[in-house]
Structure formats: structure tokens, C-alpha cells
Amino acid sequence: MEPAIEKDVTRGGQFLVKETKSEDIFTPEDFSEEQRMMRDSVKEFCDKKLWAQKEKFEKKDYGYTEEAMRKAGEMGFLSVSVPEEYGGLGMGFVDTVLVCDYISGATGSFSTAFGAHTGIGTMPITLYGTEEQKKKYVPKLASGEWFGAYCLTEPGAGSDANSGKTKAVLSEDGKYYSITGQKMWISNAGFCSLFIVFARIEDDKNITGFIVENDASNGIALGEEEHKLGIRASSTRQVFFSETKVPVENMLSERGNGFKIAMNALNVGRIKLGAACLDAQRRITTEAAKYANERVQFNTPIASFGAIRSKLAEMATNCYAGESATYRAAHDIQNRIAAREADGAGHQEAELKGVEEYAIECSIIKVAVSEDAQNCADEGIQIFGGMGFSEDTPMESAWRDARISRIYEGTNEINRMLSVGMLVKKAMKGHVDLLGPAMKVQEELMGIPDFNTPDYSELFSEEKEMIAKLKKTFLMVAGGAVQKYGPDLDSHQQLLMAAADILIEIYLAESTILRTEKLVKSIGEQAAEGQIAMAKLYLYKAVDIVTAKGKEGIASFAEGDEQRVMMMGLRRFTKYINMPNVVALRETIAEKVVSANGYAF
Structure with missing residues (x-):
């Protein structure tokens, strides 16, 4: 039953047919004092630990990525969305998006590690886990003592996530499942403590989720680090499970509910992915402006040339538009969560339904902002000219890192079709x-x-x-x-x-x-x-x-x-x-x- 409190609230997709007033939306200018302090704290962390150390990330220093993640855990950045009873800060959805935004701009390597851990590594347990599972695992993940990874993609199962071949077989005594299969493109695999693994039990129509502790003695083997176009210091490996024993109490949610878990995790991940592309645009625009002011050609700073000024204007405009849409949707989701909780729903159900309600907007933001980030980096290279093509400037790494964003959390092609399909279904x-x-x-x-x-x-x-x-x-x-x-x-x-x-x-x-x-x-x-x-x-x-x-x-x-x-x-x-x-x-x-x-x- 729909909460009565929400009668006049614009539902997901209704922006198309219902007028929205400016006073009814949330904008970055509406950040509270606490949110501005959190933003400034995150920016300081990024400037000192990430931006100043970009060379380490580009040289595939996976150890430094892990070190930076532990520091982020110490500062509370990994626990923003985790309820207080499980060691988190218990902050709202807007705060979660804000931290994801400002912590992600310095380097795609850290951004990927952060997103994989806080989102698809921790969130499935927070939202779908039993009380025992949450008490056992979430505090360790929230503090950065443990790191999480998410094992969904397989050689034959990408966009068609439910087609995975990994099997889970119940033991004769009914105490554990034996998981066998191959997963690929697993972020954080090289240093994670647990995996969220999706496998099929018997001939079930849908896959099932499991919490699997990373233990090499339990039939878990890792492939070599992948050599990638960008996000070079993000640990990305294949994971092989060979009769890996998982206690039955480590099944996540119900049997056959894995596809639903995966899809809802992607909904949240999509708006966070959009947010994660915002500060990259701010930083690229700023670096491009600095260079344009300093670079002199024909006795004139190139910042005075109309062709360069046009690029800077377009870069800033796209970023501003992305901010506007992302924080509007984030606050709508937060309001929806609050309304459901006020109507008696538990936190898990309220957050799941709140995000699900705005799945269309999440897909829109993911597509728009990820493509704007790529275009911003491309124009950043162009403003730098030949220097932009050099590893000595931040532009070429920004361009490479941006490219994965159009593939993450469902390709932009999938998300385009989903946005219209979900609207028609609504x-x-x-x-x-x-x-x-x-x-x-x-x-x-x-x-x-x-x-x-x-x-x-x-x-x-x-x-x-x-x-x-x-x-x-x-x-x-x-x-x-x-x-x-x-x-x-x-x-x-x-x-x-x-x-x-x-x-x-x-x-x-x-x-x-x-x-x-x-x-x-x-x-x-x-x-x-x-x-x-x-x-x-x-x-x-x-x-x-x-x-x-x-x-x-x-x-x-x-x-x-x-x-x-x-x-x-x-x-x-x-x-x-x-x-x-x-x-x-x-x-x-x-x-x-x-x-x-x-x-x-």
C-alpha cells in the first residue's frame, strides 16, 4: 500500500507529466552546514591523499589504493550510509551522494574501489542481510577493517546478469553450499575480505546471492591483475570458485532473490555513478582554465581565444546540469525513504523502495553525467593541446578513467532502453x-x-x-x-x-x-x-x-x-x-x- 503521506510528492517518472516548482527541488546551494563541512573534509582528503599522489595510481600501486581506502575508513567516509547500529554514521541519501561525488574526482582508481566497497560490496548486506549477517559483517566493512567485492559478471553473463553459470550445490547434511564457477572484472578482488557472490541453485529460474569470505584454502583462486585502459590502480581480477563451502546461513535474502538484489544494487549504483563523475568534471574544468590562463600563444593567453572559451563554457555548463539533476533526484529518493519510514516501513524496505521508485531518474543521470564526464576530459585534452596527450598532465589519465563510466552499472545503451521501458511499465x-x-x-x-x-x-x-x-x-x-x-x-x-x-x-x-x-x-x-x-x-x-x-x-x-x-x-x-x-x-x-x-x- 502506498504511504498516504506521499499523495502530493512527484513519483518517479512523473516529472514528464507533472509540473515541478523550483521551491520543491533540492540543490547543492541547499547543503546544510553539516553537509558543507562533510564536503570540505572529503575534498581535503582527496587533495592530500589522492590528487597529490596521482602518479602512484597511474603506476598501478594497488597497495596505495588499499592504504587510501583504509584511511577513508578511519575518517568515516566508508560508513556514511550505514545505520548507526552497525557502526555507521546513519546519514541520509543526499549525504551519501555528496560523499560519493566529492571523493571520486581525483582518480578513477580510488573512485572504483570506493564505489565497489561502499555500494555493491556493503549495501547488499545492509539492505538484504539478516540481523546476524549485518552484525557480523557490516561493522567491519563500515570501518575499513574489511573490504568487500561483488561477483556477478561472468564470461557469458554481462548485461544479461541472470544468465550466469556459477552453481551452488547444497551438501547432503544441509549445512553448506558448494559454489563452483568463474567470475570476471571483479573490482577490489586483490584485497577484499569478502565477496557478494551470485550463483544458481539447481535449475532455478533466478540466481541466488551469498556472502562468501575470501579464503584461499576454501577453493578460491584469483587471476592476475587485469591490464586496463584506465583505473589502473583499481584491483580488477577474475575470481575462481572450486567447491567453495559457504554456510547456509550466509545465503543473502531468499533463494532465487539474487537477480532482484543485483538489479536494486544497480539502481543505487547508477545515481552514485553519476555523482562520482561530477567532481572529475569540476577538477578537469579547473585544470583546463588554469592552463588556458597560463599558456601564451601569439602573445596572448589562450584563455582569451573564443574557441577555448567556448569549450570552457560547455564543460562548466554540463557539470552544472549534472549537479542539478543528481541532487534533485537524490533528495527525491531521500524524501521517499523518509515517507515510507514514517508510514511504518523498516529502514531496509524504505530504502529499497525509495530508490526503486526513482529508477528511471537513476538511469537518466548515469547516462547523462558519465557521457558529459568523458566529453569534459576530451575537451580538457584539447585545451592542453599536445601537452594534454602527455602523462605529465592530469588530462590523459582523466580521459582514460572516464571511459569505464559508460560501461559500469549497466552500459549506457542498456540504461537508455531501461529508462523508457520502465516509464512505459509505470x-x-x-x-x-x-x-x-x-x-x-x-x-x-x-x-x-x-x-x-x-x-x-x-x-x-x-x-x-x-x-x-x-x-x-x-x-x-x-x-x-x-x-x-x-x-x-x-x-x-x-x-x-x-x-x-x-x-x-x-x-x-x-x-x-x-x-x-x-x-x-x-x-x-x-x-x-x-x-x-x-x-x-x-x-x-x-x-x-x-x-x-x-x-x-x-x-x-x-x-x-x-x-x-x-x-x-x-x-x-x-x-x-x-x-x-x-x-x-x-x-x-x-x-x-x-x-x-x-x-x-
Whole structure:
């Protein structure tokens, strides 16, 4: 039963059909004093222990990664989301995302170790473990005495996680399971104390989760460290289980519940992965700005060149948009968790259901921010020129480290299709009313357009109307696709991905506009000049993407008069009355970045 307290709270996916007010979202400017202190503490740790030691990570110093993880444990960073009764700080979901954000920007090697341990290494026990399991294992994981790893992927089971071949056979006396199989790409394998292992019992439809202590004498063997493009000092090995004995009391949750555990762990991991790509963008933008101010060509710092300033503006804008969406979703999840707890649910159920409710937003954030991080690093290299290609600068390692983010926690292709698929399923369950708004859009397409020029005198009035029109575009494209293909829509992956890109841009652009509108109400337009420019610039780029993806989507399923009507609707829904001066917007943003010698927002 849905908690009564949540009647007026926007549910996951409802951003598409329900207006959100700026005062109802959470932004980084809303951090409490305690959260700002935590952020500053994490940044200091990163600067001293990680950023200043980047060479060790690039030279595959796995021992230093482990040392830094233990230090993070001593400082409490590994226990932020762990309930106090199991040795954690018991902080909220926003705090968890905040720490993940600021601890991840210095090096992808540590970021991977941190995410694998706190997320998929510790969280499954915290959320699915029995009381005995939590008391036995979680305090050690929260303190950094022990480290965790997550064994899901196999040579034949990647995106199709439930197809794993690893077997778990119950002993004749019923006291333990013998696990046999091969796992690959296991982060933290080289120094972990326990594994979360997924295996199939008999011919069960779904896999089952187990807590397995790392003991070489118990049939556990590790492959050599993988040689990877990036995250070089992240321990990544294959793990081989040969009749590894696991007590029956170490089964995680119920038999056959492993696939559900894996999917819910990925939901949480997706928004954290997005957060983990934010501070990398801040640091890259800052390093690029510093270099651009120092590098002189033709007797002029290259920071004064329009081509360079355009790049800095785009880098900062994408980061700002990612921040806006990530913290908006994190706070929505936190509110959902609190509402369920107030309605009588336990912490485990409340957190699981809270994150699950916003799985669409988690996938959106994962895709958008991971791709922006890669683009940011790429432009960072370009600003550095030939030096950017050298290991002597931080740009090339940032580019290499960023590349894995588009693969982690489900590839971006999988997440694109998931976001639309989950939205359609929510609509079918009645959780999000897409049918009513989609029918209204169809009626509007057949009606006579309003040729009156609206009043856009208020800040963001045209931008907010544009976002409303972009939502109509999605409803038009997705609605037409569902009508055309029905239950077979899943097999039209390119159409799904085009629709997903429209959905992604709507959420990011709206989050950015709402954040900035809220900020302006607090500090005024003049003080928020740079943020206003970024909000307008991001929306302008979003409109271009929606236009291109809308054309692609419509052309893939509509023909004749239907296609012509939809194309006319697309032009109507993506048309500015007052086209923004994009060059001027970039110049405003770049001036803030160049003057501050770094990311200034």
C-alpha cells in the first residue's frame, strides 16, 4: 500500500507529466552546514591523499589504493550510509551522494574501489542481510577493517546478469553450499575480505546471492591483475570458485532473490555513478582554465581565444546540469525513504523502495553525467593541446578513467532502453499517467496552432514553456511508438534509444532551469548571471538534441500523413520565439570560469 503521506510528492517518472516548482527541488546551494563541512573534509582528503599522489595510481600501486581506502575508513567516509547500529554514521541519501561525488574526482582508481566497497560490496548486506549477517559483517566493512567485492559478471553473463553459470550445490547434511564457477572484472578482488557472490541453485529460474569470505584454502583462486585502459590502480581480477563451502546461513535474502538484489544494487549504483563523475568534471574544468590562463600563444593567453572559451563554457555548463539533476533526484529518493519510514516501513524496505521508485531518474543521470564526464576530459585534452596527450598532465589519465563510466552499472545503451521501458511499465501500472497527456498532445496536433505572441517578460518564462513543449515531443514520439509496436516495442532498440535521449534532455534541462530559478530568488539575477547563462545554454543544446532524435524516432515508425503531422508537431514543439544568443551565453560563462581560474559554480 502506498504511504498516504506521499499523495502530493512527484513519483518517479512523473516529472514528464507533472509540473515541478523550483521551491520543491533540492540543490547543492541547499547543503546544510553539516553537509558543507562533510564536503570540505572529503575534498581535503582527496587533495592530500589522492590528487597529490596521482602518479602512484597511474603506476598501478594497488597497495596505495588499499592504504587510501583504509584511511577513508578511519575518517568515516566508508560508513556514511550505514545505520548507526552497525557502526555507521546513519546519514541520509543526499549525504551519501555528496560523499560519493566529492571523493571520486581525483582518480578513477580510488573512485572504483570506493564505489565497489561502499555500494555493491556493503549495501547488499545492509539492505538484504539478516540481523546476524549485518552484525557480523557490516561493522567491519563500515570501518575499513574489511573490504568487500561483488561477483556477478561472468564470461557469458554481462548485461544479461541472470544468465550466469556459477552453481551452488547444497551438501547432503544441509549445512553448506558448494559454489563452483568463474567470475570476471571483479573490482577490489586483490584485497577484499569478502565477496557478494551470485550463483544458481539447481535449475532455478533466478540466481541466488551469498556472502562468501575470501579464503584461499576454501577453493578460491584469483587471476592476475587485469591490464586496463584506465583505473589502473583499481584491483580488477577474475575470481575462481572450486567447491567453495559457504554456510547456509550466509545465503543473502531468499533463494532465487539474487537477480532482484543485483538489479536494486544497480539502481543505487547508477545515481552514485553519476555523482562520482561530477567532481572529475569540476577538477578537469579547473585544470583546463588554469592552463588556458597560463599558456601564451601569439602573445596572448589562450584563455582569451573564443574557441577555448567556448569549450570552457560547455564543460562548466554540463557539470552544472549534472549537479542539478543528481541532487534533485537524490533528495527525491531521500524524501521517499523518509515517507515510507514514517508510514511504518523498516529502514531496509524504505530504502529499497525509495530508490526503486526513482529508477528511471537513476538511469537518466548515469547516462547523462558519465557521457558529459568523458566529453569534459576530451575537451580538457584539447585545451592542453599536445601537452594534454602527455602523462605529465592530469588530462590523459582523466580521459582514460572516464571511459569505464559508460560501461559500469549497466552500459549506457542498456540504461537508455531501461529508462523508457520502465516509464512505459509505470504507465501500464497506473503509477504515471502517460495516456491522458499523450491523447491531449494528439488532439493538439490536429488542432489549429495559437499564433498569438506570448508574454515572456519574466525570467525563464519562455524556457519553462519550451520544456513543457519538449515533454509534448516525448509524449508524441513515445505514444506513437507504443501505438505502432505495442508489446514489441522492446525489440526496436534504436527507436527506444532516440526516445531515451529526449527523456534525458528533458530531465537535465528542467533540473537546471529549476535550480537556477530557485537560486535567483535567493541571490538575485545579477549575482546568478553565470548560472542563468548556463541554464539557457543547456536548454538550447537540449532542444537541438530533441529535434534530431525526434526526427529519427518519427521517421522510424510513421509514414505518409501521420509522419507529416508529427514532423509539423516536432517543429512547433522545438521552436523558439526568441532565439538565445548562444555565443553571448558562452562568453558570460567563460568569463566566470576564466576569472575564477576554475569551475566557479
